[in-house]
Amino acid sequence: MKMDGKIRVATDAHYKELYNNMKSSGTVGDFHELFFVCACLGYRKKKSIQVKKRDDRFWSSTITPPEWACYYAMILEQNEFDYAKVSEDKDMLAVIEGYANAGIDILIEGFLNDYLLPISNGSDPQLDPTCCKELPKQFVHFIFEQSESETWDN
Amino acid sequence: MNDLGKTLLPDVNALIIEKLNTYPADVRELAIQAIRLSEAYPETAVAEQLQTIVRKLAKQQGGNGL
Amino acid sequence: MILHKMIVENFRQFRGRQEIEFWAPSLPHHNVTVVFGENGRGKTGLFRAIMFCLFGERRLSQDGDVPREELQLVNVSALEANTGPVRTSVELEFTHMGRSYRLRRAILGMQDGKRIIEEDDEKRLFVITSDGNTLTVPTIEIDVVIDSILDRRVKDYFLFDGEKIERLTRASIEQRREISAGIRNLLNVDALETAIRAVGRVSKALERELSNSSHEELSRLLKRISDNEEEQNQLRKRLDGLADEIRLARQEIDKTDNELKKFNEIRHLLDKRKLLEQELKDQEQQADEALKEMHNLVCKASALIVSPTVITVFEHIERQKQKGEIPSEIRRDLIERILTDDKCICGRDVLKDPAAHSHILDWQKRTSDVTTQDAALNLWRYLSEVRNHFGDDADLVEKRLQQYGNIRSTIANINRSLENVSNQIGTSERQDATKLDEHRKKLQDGIITLEANARNAQTLLEQLKQEEERLRALLKEERLKVGRNDELSRRSILARDTQDALNDVHDQFTREIKQLIGQSATQFFRELLDKEGRGNLRTIVVNDDYSLQVLDRYKKPFLANISAGQRQIMSISFIAALARAASRGGQIEIPLFMDTPFGRLSFEHRQNLINHIPTFASQWILLATDTEFRRQEANLLKTSGKWGKFFILRPTHDGNTTIEEQDINSALAILRDEEDY
Numbered sequence: 001m002k003m004d005g006k007i008r009v010a011t012d013a014h015y016k017e018l019y020n021n022m023k024s025s026g027t028v029g030d031f032h033e034l035f036f037v038c039a040c041l042g043y044r045k046k047k048s049i050q051v052k053k054r055d056d057r058f059w060s061s062t063i064t065p066p067e068w069a070c071y072y073a074m075i076l077e078q079n080e081f082d083y084a085k086v087s088e089d090k091d092m093l094a095v096i097e098g099y100a101n102a103g104i105d106i107l108i109e110g111f112l113n114d115y116l117l118p119i120s121n122g123s124d125p126q127l128d129p130t131c132c133k134e135l136p137k138q139f140v141h142f143i144f145e146q147s148e149s150e151t152w153d154n
Numbered sequence: 155m156n157d158l159g160k161t162l163l164p165d166v167n168a169l170i171i172e173k174l175n176t177y178p179a180d181v182r183e184l185a186i187q188a189i190r191l192s193e194a195y196p197e198t199a200v201a202e203q204l205q206t207i208v209r210k211l212a213k214q215q216g217g218n219g220l
Numbered sequence: 221m222i223l224h225k226m227i228v229e230n231f232r233q234f235r236g237r238q239e240i241e242f243w244a245p246s247l248p249h250h251n252v253t254v255v256f257g258e259n260g261r262g263k264t265g266l267f268r269a270i271m272f273c274l275f276g277e278r279r280l281s282q283d284g285d286v287p288r289e290e291l292q293l294v295n296v297s298a299l300e301a302n303t304g305p306v307r308t309s310v311e312l313e314f315t316h317m318g319r320s321y322r323l324r325r326a327i328l329g330m331q332d333g334k335r336i337i338e339e340d341d342e343k344r345l346f347v348i349t350s351d352g353n354t355l356t357v358p359t360i361e362i363d364v365v366i367d368s369i370l371d372r373r374v375k376d377y378f379l380f381d382g383e384k385i386e387r388l389t390r391a392s393i394e395q396r397r398e399i400s401a402g403i404r405n406l407l408n409v410d411a412l413e414t415a416i417r418a419v420g421r422v423s424k425a426l427e428r429e430l431s432n433s434s435h436e437e438l439s440r441l442l443k444r445i446s447d448n449e450e451e452q453n454q455l456r457k458r459l460d461g462l463a464d465e466i467r468l469a470r471q472e473i474d475k476t477d478n479e480l481k482k483f484n485e486i487r488h489l490l491d492k493r494k495l496l497e498q499e500l501k502d503q504e505q506q507a508d509e510a511l512k513e514m515h516n517l518v519c520k521a522s523a524l525i526v527s528p529t530v531i532t533v534f535e536h537i538e539r540q541k542q543k544g545e546i547p548s549e550i551r552r553d554l555i556e557r558i559l560t561d562d563k564c565i566c567g568r569d570v571l572k573d574p575a576a577h578s579h580i581l582d583w584q585k586r587t588s589d590v591t592t593q594d595a596a597l598n599l600w601r602y603l604s605e606v607r608n609h610f611g612d613d614a615d616l617v618e619k620r621l622q623q624y625g626n627i628r629s630t631i632a633n634i635n636r637s638l639e640n641v642s643n644q645i646g647t648s649e650r651q652d653a654t655k656l657d658e659h660r661k662k663l664q665d666g667i668i669t670l671e672a673n674a675r676n677a678q679t680l681l682e683q684l685k686q687e688e689e690r691l692r693a694l695l696k697e698e699r700l701k702v703g704r705n706d707e708l709s710r711r712s713i714l715a716r717d718t719q720d721a722l723n724d725v726h727d728q729f730t731r732e733i734k735q736l737i738g739q740s741a742t743q744f745f746r747e748l749l750d751k752e753g754r755g756n757l758r759t760i761v762v763n764d765d766y767s768l769q770v771l772d773r774y775k776k777p778f779l780a781n782i783s784a785g786q787r788q789i790m791s792i793s794f795i796a797a798l799a800r801a802a803s804r805g806g807q808i809e810i811p812l813f814m815d816t817p818f819g820r821l822s823f824e825h826r827q828n829l830i831n832h833i834p835t836f837a838s839q840w841i842l843l844a845t846d847t848e849f850r851r852q853e854a855n856l857l858k859t860s861g862k863w864g865k866f867f868i869l870r871p872t873h874d875g876n877t878t879i880e881e882q883d884i885n886s887a888l889a890i891l892r893d894e895e896d897y
Contacts, residue, residue, distance in 0.1 A: 001592075001595035001596075001598065001599060002595075020683055020686060021683075023686075024679050024682040024683050024686070025679055026511075026512060026515060027514075027515060027518075028515050028518050029515045029516070029518075033515070033518050033519055033522075034518075036518075036519055036522050037518060037519075037522045040522045040523070040525040040526045041525065043526060043529070044525050044526060064519070065602055066519070066523060066602065066605070066606045067519065067523075068602070069530070069599060069602035069603050069605075069606050070523055070526050070529070070530060070606065072533075072599050073526065073529050073530050073532075073533040073534075073599075073603060074526060074529055076533050076536075077529045077532055077533055081533075081536055083592045083595070083596060086595075087592070087595075129676050129679055129680075130676070133511075133672075133675075134511070136511050136512075136514035136515055137510075137511055137514050137621070137624050139514070139518065140514050140517045140518060140521055140617060140620075140621065141621055143518065143521040143522055143524075143525065144521045144524070144614075144617050144618070144621065146525050147521060147522075147524030147525045147527065147614075148524075166407070166408050166409055166412075166729075167411055167412070170409070170412055170725055170729075173725045173728060174721065174725060177717075177721045178717075180714055181714065181717045181718045181721050182721075184419070184714060184715070184718040185415070185419075185718050185721055185722050185725075188415035188418055188419050188718070188722070189411050189412060189415045189722075191415070191418070192410075192411040192412070192414035192415040192418060193411045196414070197414050197417050197418050197421070198418075198421075200414060200415065200418035201418040201419075201421040201422050201425075204418055204419060204422045204715075205422055205425075208422060208426075208711050208714055208715055209711060211714060212707050212710040212711040212714055213707065215710055215714070
């Protein structure tokens, strides 16, 4: 639990373009933010998918303390408060990568699909720049909706 | 507003050279030569003269076993 | 620099020889001059005359692409009344750093068929020394002397015209371009920029040479980088082209509007439409800015998704704390030592006492190592902070989404009203007006498309930049692999590293100047803002992309929420900061000309401008129309004790203008009250 800034955090190479698009369209400020959204979504739906083709996306030094705190909280809750599971940041982030990887699928399925270029056989998902004008607002709206349904149900 | 005055003084090139102090010697040398030449010559002429300087610096670097 | 007097002869609207005195030796601290006149009477012409006299310039930044023949300086009536050439001249008397100067510049205007030809005629500069002697400066040295008093590259910052103020309040490519050009002019780093380009050339040439070498991967990467750069260049050109097209389309709309104004019966509708369009533009800008700020909410909203987890874990640690498990009362290392040694600190053999032994084992379970305890306590603190913000964050996200929704519904309402007004204009019997109106609508639609294209191009450019960065990192690795000892490779690396270093230095300078301009603009902003604004707004920031932003007291971006008047004050503060920078940071040493700056300002803002500008500028020349300079403003100015001179520009029967000096006391009788409008 040192908030180690020297770890390379990876996402699946399949989502590289999408990560780039979300940043350059101004929907998120940086990669770690989108990763955080996806990790939260994956965790809440209790879904984790192992990253198949690792592609280093950002340095852990960009993760903010509140984000770290949420990651530690997720792992602690999942492991019945076993502090040993959060002692190594690298191992912990590897687990979070799994949640984020599942989370991006949830994000695409539940929201981003309407903003993507048509996906042909196995091609990487990409934003369609012609329909992204209001994406930053819709994105925040979608996340907020998720938080509301999840939080108040519990 | 002294800082502002400093940035806007006409000897701005001296300040640039000061900022280049943190770079490796050969990079600094080439950069300074480029600025000095640019004070007097147009871009193409500067580029031509820089070719020779780059060659010389790269040779020295090789000679130093880098 | 203090302007004393200017004499113009046959200069634009000013026929014959006319004089204007900006400063009276008998009232040395009265540094405000008001020049009052309707639009088109030649208020800006006075600034033009000064710029012509100082630098021989005929074009101001606001002239844009207006053809040279429309910017002629010679008075047309004088030319028509004369068979021969007409002399047009401007003579300026001023003091600077304790020295007095007299500068005169003249041209000869001639009619050649339908064309008017203007030729340089005379340029003379006299310096009057403290002992009263007059020295003539040799002609070839005049420009050097004048440039040392006011650098010609920054001359435009001393004219604040309403249009420039308006332009800077829009978050557009034009705005960013203007700000970037302003800052670039201040930097005075021509040699550095030439050096960057020259080293870039060398680097490119070496990369070309290398790409022909035998290293296949290296060649491939170099080729991809070169293609990427080419694409970026094309996109930049395209963006420039689009910005030009947008500007031209706006100019064309203004022209069309002037044409349309001829149709008097629909004039009120046209005015209404203009107002609605302005409102629409403001709202759309607010919507854009609100969208730009949305990404700041992403992490806050996401944390809400895992709020149950955060709360559960926080409460668990809290319970551990309450039970004394964290930090534990007994150190784990102590218990472990007791168990290993089988001896308590009191010397008792613990193994012989099963009850004590089981008690110690129980303690061992409850303690954790010191590092874990510290980490858990830290985590408890962070989670407590995250948890405490949940309520505020949810409110903030909801509020921002709602605000955005409100802006969009206002836009929809304005669009409906616009359609309504346009329909009314369209049903007018005047066929010409309808045609013009269609033309205007096409232009307006064109601008929307152009702006969308520009946004897409900008996104693409950002993506290419990211890709280039990645390719360069790969290239560096590859080069180190294949060519550490290869001289050509060493040369190429050196050239590229040097180009990067020079770019870094350039960036540092730009960053520094942006910060300094931001600080200086903030200072003006705080002085000029109204009470409400001062309570809320704190800092003006020049963003990395050269757009302007204003931060509230919580250092959060707030531009999307400020009023039109506050925006104008922000622009004025920014231009004043540029003017101060151009004066090398102290008092603004050059006369500030403000052309109709009060347009959309509240009385409190006007009051602040009137009270503060004469204190930070050596001289303030206010060019005003009757709709913005009224008895109220005149009263304020009079009470400030800074108002020295008052001139009225009056039309003559032949369409020219005469400059007429009035006593400032008579201004109150001439001007009107607000109620008169």
